[in-house]
Amino acid sequence: MTIVDGMTSGFFQAISIGVLPYLFSGAIFGLAIGIIPGLSGHFAMAMAVTFLYSMEPGAGIAFLLGAHSTVAQGGGLTAILFSTPGTGQNAATLLDGPPMRDNGQAGVAVGAALASCFLGASFGAIALALLIPVLKDVVLFFGPPEIFVLAFLALTFVAVLGKEDMTRSLIAALFGLLLAMIGVDNVTNTERFTLGSSDLADGLSLVPVILGLFAVAEMVELWLRGGSLAKGTTIALSGRETQKQIFYGIGLAFRRWWLVLRCSAIGTVMGLIPGLGSAPAAFVAYGHAKQTSKDKESFGKGNVEGVIGAEAANDAVEGGALASTIAFGIPGSSSMAILLSGLFILGLETGPQMLNDKVDIVFIMIFTIIIGNLIGTIFGMFLVNPLSRATSIRASMMVPVLLSIIVTGAYASESSLFDVGIALVFGMIGFLMKILNYSRAALLIGFVLGFAVEKNLYLSLLIDGPLFFLEPIPLTLCLITIGFLAINIYGIIRDRQRSKA
């Protein structure tokens, strides 16, 4: 089957009557899961797998991947409207989404987020389609030395995120790195910072940490402050006004197409790298948006570019993440592992065989991501109104309801009560960081990338010896990293001198 044949066949299968309803219900299901804090794409897929046994391959793929692809959109809604990340990958949206809501621009933020998600996902899916002929080589490009340097490069984005207060950002990032070390070290089998607790032996899971740092902390603050979630506006926006704002927001995302494109590219590349996941991708894209913006000062205070960058990247990740799964049947994330077992159940095998004989299946996946996100965008728009009304409910009513949802979300991902405790502890840490003005984003980047940096450094040393970074590809990446750091340090020094003068 040639690629063009596969593409046409895949497209017509994806919109056929036997598949489209499944795609539709999958997308709505994913959107709902995304809106609920703590339930992530990997949870949506795990639930969807159960239904696959009676489905045809095309329908099954559409249902499974449809559910997975809209989760970030739902999560973005919650992030903007309730200051609570619906899923881990929406944490970066919190930096500029809620401030926009407080400025009375909730509709704009949501519109921009939904559209950027759609554009980002489409970019990732199209990139995957274009890469099909060379997919194997692209996936094999990333070994431990390359991943080490790239993760390190991503880590340096802390410098951009925390430009205003470098000392505090570095403290937060280093704290994040320390948190990443908790648990039994994979290399030496030594327990680190576990305090003798077997619950800490596997380290901290990402979901409760994110929920605590951002969602619980927000609830604590809201409770102490009183009033309603939407700070600036006393009355909810009218339905009509919200609608207007949404369309304006969608327009904004399209007008910032160059930014969307660059942030989607960041997301796709980070998706290609196994083990990094989409939360750091969104933060790196956010950092990139901030760095290249003319109006750096307003980031964190409600700049729509911050929302666009983060949301475009976290959905573009999917296209990249699918690459290694399709090319070799090697899953790069837990969601992809579930997709893989879903495909097994449907009687499909990934790997070279799929690329050669069943390329139409690959295109069903690609079109599912695009169409699923389109459905998510349209339905997301209808959800904004009822949800945004809830943001003007007073805190004494809102906090208990949201907190119980958050706690349930923290419990559900691993059925672990310990995780609920983690979320609450990190809620206090997050609250303290917020009032003391430490960057929670920097902490999260340190936390997520710390493990990848350490593990790949060790593997590189074992495989290529102490001079592993002198191999051509890692060396190039190293030079880029150093150049990037140099530009940033230069920028910081220049700003300082300017403020002195």
Next chain:
Amino acid sequence: MRRHILKALAIGMLATVSGGISSVAQAETAAEFYSGKNIKFIVPYKPGGGYDEYARLIEPYLEKHSGARVDIVNISGSGGMKGASEIFNAPTDGLTIGIINGAAMVTSELAEIEGAAYKVAEYNFLGRVVADHRVLAVSTKSGLETYADMLASDKPVLLGATGLGGSTYVDAVILAEVMGNNQKVIHGFTGSSEVRQALLRGDIHGMWGSWGSARKGVKSGDFRILVHGDRNGNPNTADVPTVFEFGQKTGNPDHADEVLGAWEALSLVGRPVAAPPGVPEDRIAYLQTAFENAMKDPEFLEKANQAGRDLSFLDGAGMKAIAKSATELSPDIKALFVAAIRGEL
């Protein structure tokens, strides 16, 4: 006299009838007990792995043959020990069962790793889903054509592994201990899929793993199986030699055979489904039958075949014997395995 005979007959009949009733009543209680109840089926790993897939594959058939609702609960952590401990220490009402990673649970128990709150031999086994067929896969680009090549290699052969003391690691070092070959274990990968990627890239030469994880690479021509761990051969790898053959060619064939035998016993524990100790016998017997019927359900067999999933059913009694022999090792063999698991080898 006649009256006496009649009386005796009557009593006898009564006894038979009542006995019959009571035995029927008993059999019914187990079936009745499970009818409409919820069985919690623990999977000790996150959704999406092989264990999860097997569990979800068999779930509908276990429901069909037990009359109960089966809920799959993923309790991951400590390399599967958390879930295994959860099953072992569950209430003894027979409503909690689960699948365990046999070999890893046995080795963690032997090494007395903290968190191993179970005794493998004391589980009530419902049966085994599949044995763990261990194979050594090398990249077809590695230049290693046969196991003899690898054993004779002057340069260290790089074998990838997950964590220190994980099964891919233990396999590699135990085999090196027996064969005395020149190798270097590159450990620290997260999960066998990462090791496979490193193998495809050529960062490492080979890896020990289950047949299931190597199968796809063999099919696509990227991997070659050099040797496998079943003494009596295995249909999956019919034309591949077994390690026992090579064990005979070492300086100390008896010792080699003993170590390899103990190692094979571990893989035979495979992936059993177990209930905690102390569950009433009639319920265990009922669950064992239900599990056996599910494993032999033609529809299930077809589904498993379609999904490319190996099966090698073994009943509860057979499983118990295997678990016992795998945990009862002679002191020096045990010391060897404990050293391997602790990463001291």
